[in-house]
Amino acid sequence: RIMQTLLWFYALSFCACAHAQLAAVQLNQTEASPPPPAEPGMWRQGRRRSTLADSCTTNAGATGTCLTRFKCMRQGGTVNGYCGTYGVCCETNMACGTTTRLKRTIIRNPASFASDTCQYTIEAYSANVQQLRIDFEQFELPQPVASAGDERALECRDYFEAGAFKLCGVNAGQHLYLPFNVAAGIDQITLTFSVPTRWPQTSWRMIVTQLEAPQTTTKRRTSTLGHFGGNSNSLQELRNIFASHHADYELLAPAGCQQYYTEQTGTIRSFNYQPAMGYPYMPDTSYTICIKSTPSASMIEYNFSKFGLSVQTDEVEGYDEACHATVHTLGRQEDYLLIPQSILARNTAYQPTYYCGTNDNLIVYAQPPYLVHFSSDELTLDAAQETGFSLTYRLRTSIL
Ligand SMILES: *[C@@H]1O[C@H](CO)[C@@H](O)[C@H](O)[C@H]1NC(C)=O
Numbered sequence: 001r002i003m004q005t006l007l008w009f010y011a012l013s014f015c016a017c018a019h020a021q022l023a024a025v026q027l028n029q030t031e032a033s034p035p036p037p038a039e040p041g042m043w044r045q046g047r048r049r050s051t052l053a054d055s056c057t058t059n060a061g062a063t064g065t066c067l068t069r070f071k072c073m074r075q076g077g078t079v080n081g082y083c084g085t086y087g088v089c090c091e092t093n094m095a096c097g098t099t100t101r102l103k104r105t106i107i108r109n110p111a112s113f114a115s116d117t118c119q120y121t122i123e124a125y126s127a128n129v130q131q132l133r134i135d136f137e138q139f140e141l142p143q144p145v146a147s148a149g150d151e152r153a154l155e156c157r158d159y160f161e162a163g164a165f166k167l168c169g170v171n172a173g174q175h176l177y178l179p180f181n182v183a184a185g186i187d188q189i190t191l192t193f194s195v196p197t198r199w200p201q202t203s204w205r206m207i208v209t210q211l212e213a214p215q216t217t218t219k220r221r222t223s224t225l226g227h228f229g230g231n232s233n234s235l236q237e238l239r240n241i242f243a244s245h246h247a248d249y250e251l252l253a254p255a256g257c258q259q260y261y262t263e264q265t266g267t268i269r270s271f272n273y274q275p276a277m278g279y280p281y282m283p284d285t286s287y288t289i290c291i292k293s294t295p296s297a298s299m300i301e302y303n304f305s306k307f308g309l310s311v312q313t314d315e316v317e318g319y320d321e322a323c324h325a326t327v328h329t330l331g332r333q334e335d336y337l338l339i340p341q342s343i344l345a346r347n348t349a350y351q352p353t354y355y356c357g358t359n360d361n362l363i364v365y366a367q368p369p370y371l372v373h374f375s376s377d378e379l380t381l382d383a384a385q386e387t388g389f390s391l392t393y394r395l396r397t398s399i400l
């Protein structure tokens with residue numbers, strides 16, 4: 001029995017490797033030269049390529065899932081192109097008010113809204129699911145407006161809500177991680193769009209992926225093997241399972257990260273940041289952005305092309321005490337970025353932890369772990385200044 005299990009294990013490892021190679025070759029063929037992350041449109045494409053291993057591009061240029069024709073039909077999808085050597089590029093969509101248990105779901109806005117709320121329920125695909133990753137390929141809702149009760153506060157009349165997140169404005173190219181720990185009792189997540197204004201440009205297109213942890217129990221493996229043994233046509237099935245798990249290991253974020261960047265270089269923007277548009281960032285929002293390390297990197301460089309957060313007073317530089325009081329004071333502005341173990345490139349004697357104010361062309365070096373924590377309060381006193389940040393990061397072996 002043990003020998004048999006071992007043998008199967010070897011066979012499965014082989015399948016997974018073979019498939020990974022196949023995927024790499026396919027990527028090379030389809031992605032000629034990845035463009036630098038400059039424009040929003042290109043930026044989106046860059047993310048799509050790097051994060052979703054079994055995704056494909058449909059004939060219409062959108063993201064689909066590479067599946068067998070049979071699986072695509074079974075999921076109620078539409079075949080819209082081909083991918084790999086055997087697959088079709090499958091497009092699925094979920095209607096408002098429905099539930100899915102698929103590992104990967106594509107959710108687009110409906111052509112017209114039947115009500116002010118559009119809710120999607122995601123149920124766990126397996127007992128090993130740990131996180132939900134949402135990639136926003138398109139995301140356009142009305143901009144936040146001054147609240148009726150307090151003009152110093154902005155609010156999203158129309159919004160997207162998931163977990164503790166409430167987003168509006170423009171967020172194409174962004175992504176989000178939500179804890180979805182089935183073992184800890186969370187077996188479903190609801191994603192809600194509230195659209196009372198019915199703005200005609202409202203649109204969304206999200207790729208929702210359930211990420212599974214490495215298997216800790218043998219339950220699933222045994223059932224998989226049983227299936228494999230009893231069905232001669234399930235090599236494909238196995239490949240799919242292992243390919244997606246393989247990709248999951250790369251994508252699973254450390255606990256507590258709401259965004260996770262896995263490439264060695266990339267662009268990170270605050271929510272609702274659009275170059276040259278001057279849109280405000282989300283009020284009352286707090287989240288952690290993590291960047292995956294590599295064995296060869298010893299530090300990270302953040303190059304901010306834009307940095308505009310609130311600051312309490314213009315008389316001091318926008319670091320530490322100016323950003324973050326240790327005692328809470330009513331009405332004080334406290335928006336900041338927290339970058340642990342960081343120094344300023346232009347004067348390495350400066351070792352701030354909190355950053356605020358306007359700091360254009362700011363370059364910061366930081367030691368591991370690589371994370372940036374964004375925090376905004378409920379006040380927006382100067383919407384023209386409080387537009388957020390855009391940075392490119394680069395893992396480095398040393399400062400020199
Ligand atoms: C991808 O293409 C480059 C050159 O275009 C080549 O050097 C590299 O080996 C290719 N990688 C794979 C996995 O085929």
Ligand SMILES: *[C@@H]1O[C@H](CO)[C@@H](O)[C@H](O)[C@H]1NC(C)=O
Binds near residue numbers: 303304305363
């Ligand atoms: C930082 O980014 C700007 C463009 O936004 C670029 O001109 C500059 O050379 C970069 N600096 C470093 C040190 O990479």
